[in-house]
Amino acid sequence: MAGPPPRGAGKSRYSSFRIIGGASLGALFEWYDFYVYGALATVLGHVFFPPIDESFAFFASLAAFGAGFAVRPFGALVFGWLGDYIGRKYAFLLTILVMGTSTAMVGLLPTYEQIGIAAPILLVALRLAQGLALGGEYGGAAIFVAEHAPPHRRGFHTSWIQTTATLGFCLSLLVVLLCRSSLSPEEFTEWGWRLPFIASILLLALSVYIRVRLHESPLFMDLKARGQTSRNPISDSLMRWRNLRWILLALFGATAGQAVIWYAGQFYVLFFLQSTLKVPHDTATMLVAAGLLLGTPFVVLFGYLSDLIGRKPIMITGCLLAALSFIPVFKGLTLATNPALVRAAQTAPITVSGDGCSGMLWRKDTHICDLVRTQLARGGIPYSWAAIDGAPLTVKINGVSIPIDETLLGLTQALRASGYPERADPEQINIPVAIALLTLLMIFVAMVYGPIAAFLVELFPTRVRFTSLSLPYHLGNGWFGGLLPVIAFAVVLETGDIYSGLWYPIIVAAGSALIGAFFLNETHNRSLMRVTHPVGTAQTAPPAVEK
Structure with a gap:
């Protein structure tokens, strides 16, 4: 029997647009802040680290980049506690303040040449602050949108949040490209690299303005009015086996595979084009940006489809397709962008x-x-x-x-x-084929990433949803995904095979597909207004009023 109408049932459709747009736009700017470092990793390696050699500088830069990912689970606990105890809105308002401030400060840091070893130490400290903030951002935005969304449109509404990571990354690439094209190489290396970081001050001001105007989640407000919020969300999430079991299954059966596919298809492929295939920086950036823009609508498409056929089959299929296709796709990229290297190696x-x-x-x-x-x-x-x-x-x-x-x-x-090229010849790059392959990688990303926000929101009960959702997501994306460039680069350095680093995401994605297929259940028909997990196999939730 249906309960009373949801709070705000008479509002116009503008209300939904404002909720999705406000949460998504803020998330997009926060992802921009986080990923602008990745877009400038090769430059920052030379600016902030000892000038030992090019390989060391690049590896050190990747390691500093990975440090931000390593602390994301701790941010998930800190901001998850705030989100479950105080409220969703205030948690993700705080995250964007920390993120925006840290990013702007990177643009003001002295270089290694100016202050020596203090430069990389300060850079890593700011990356850690960014990682902590991002640990609370995703859960807050996804839950905020999902808890406002109609039950039958949850996948579609939250898929817009999913596009923000890709669009934020794409925005960072475009801003960096604009700065590079507006300055000489010497000017960009000397001071122009600071501009994309300093620009985050404007994004921070706009994001805070947007989020201050949003209203708290109605589900959280109802739970708080009933006195059913968790007094200790971290303990209730991790010390109760029924909940911890789902956190572990979400990590190994969903987010780990999603993470390595995301970072292989967006970040590692950029490093691969620039550092391995020696494609000119601007060309590689434009190719990846084109693939991201063409592939991003599929995130919303698969989020929409997950409302019709379920989250699980789409995500598992995406994991399997990516695991089977990574090496052929990357070999195709090599042939499309640096055919002279392929001929010489043969x-x-x-x-x-x-x-x-x-x-x-x-x-x-x-x-x-x-x-x-x-x-x-x-x-x-x-x-x-x-x-x-x-x-x-x-x-x-x-x-x-x-x-x-x-x-x-x-x-x-x-x-x-012997014909080994020093750099890829721009005249020999097959741009349409390269963009098609990059778009295909993005479609794999869309399959696993489009439905996962709704899936994770539906998996956990309302009173510990922020903490329980954020932890497996950021363990998967911060550790399994964020460390992918470092691990893959190290494997390539050890083996001499430029494709050997891909075995890491292949193994993780295939493992997630198997665990998810056998141990995770479908969630798309569940009510969100639950204080505890459903009893039994959790195929469906017990009757509850959907707010």
Whole structure:
């Protein structure tokens, strides 16, 4: 039997637009703040870290980028507690203040050349503050929209929140591209990189204005009026097995797979184009931005479809398709953007062997073999290697030994003579094919990301929803997804295979698909006004009034 009409039932459709638009626009700006660092990772590596070599600077920059992801689960607990105890609106209002302030301060930081080791320390501290803030942002926005949405439109309404991560990333790419095109390379490297960070001050002011004007979630207000809010949301989320079980299943059966697909299809592919395939920075940025813009409408489409056929089948299918397609798609990108590299790798394969050739990441001393492999990795050149005790260092190109000295000049000359390009030739880039492949990656992202906000909101009861939703989402996206560029780059550095880093997202996505298929249940028919989890298999919720 239907309960009383929802609060605000007589309002115009503008109310829904204002709720979705207000939450989404604020989230978009916050994602911009977080991802503008990623768009400038290659530049920031040189600005804030010791000038040891290019590979170290890039790896250190990625590690600092990953630090922001590592603390996101802790932000989920802090802001989740605030959201469940004080209210949804105030939690995500605070997150945007912390995020915007931290981002602006990055643009004002002195460089390594100016203050030495204090520069990377301060940069990492601000990245940690950004990660903490983002740990509360997503849960607040998704729950706020879902708890205002009609039950049969929850997937569609929350899918607009899902587009903000991609659009925020795309906005960061476009702003960086605009700054690069407006300045000389020297000006951009010297001071122009600061502009995208400082611009967040304007975004912060607009976002705060928007969010102050929004009203608190009606479900939370009703729960608070009944005296049923949680006194200790963290304890109720983590210390009660019924709830903790769903947090773990949500993490391993949904968010981990969604996260690696998201970051492989948007972030890692940008690093791959720029640093491995040596596509010019502006060209790589425009290609990825085009793929993001073309693919983003599919996020809303799959959110809408999840209201009709369910969240689970769409997300599992997306995980499986991505796991099967990553390596072929990335190989296709290589052929489309740097065909000379493909031809050289086929006609003149490279092998490195000898005493001292071992795991580069675990060595304390630099060996001549490490220098060779670092130069190959820096050039995005695939190779195979073997450690042979007592044997001299041998580098072969198409079976022919290359003389090697400390300068590595002979190796550089041999690589060019064998057809290995220093950079991708812009004239040989097949732009339509590259954009089509990048859009395909974005469609995989849309399949797993479009329905997941509604899925997570429906999975947890109202009194601990903010904390319980935020934790698995940010464990998955902060740890499994956010560390993907660092892990993938390290695997490539170790193996010499430019595609070997993709095995990490492939394994995680396939594992999530299997766990989700067997252990997670459909949620799209559940009522949100629940104080506890449904009893039993949780296929459907017990009758409750939908607010």
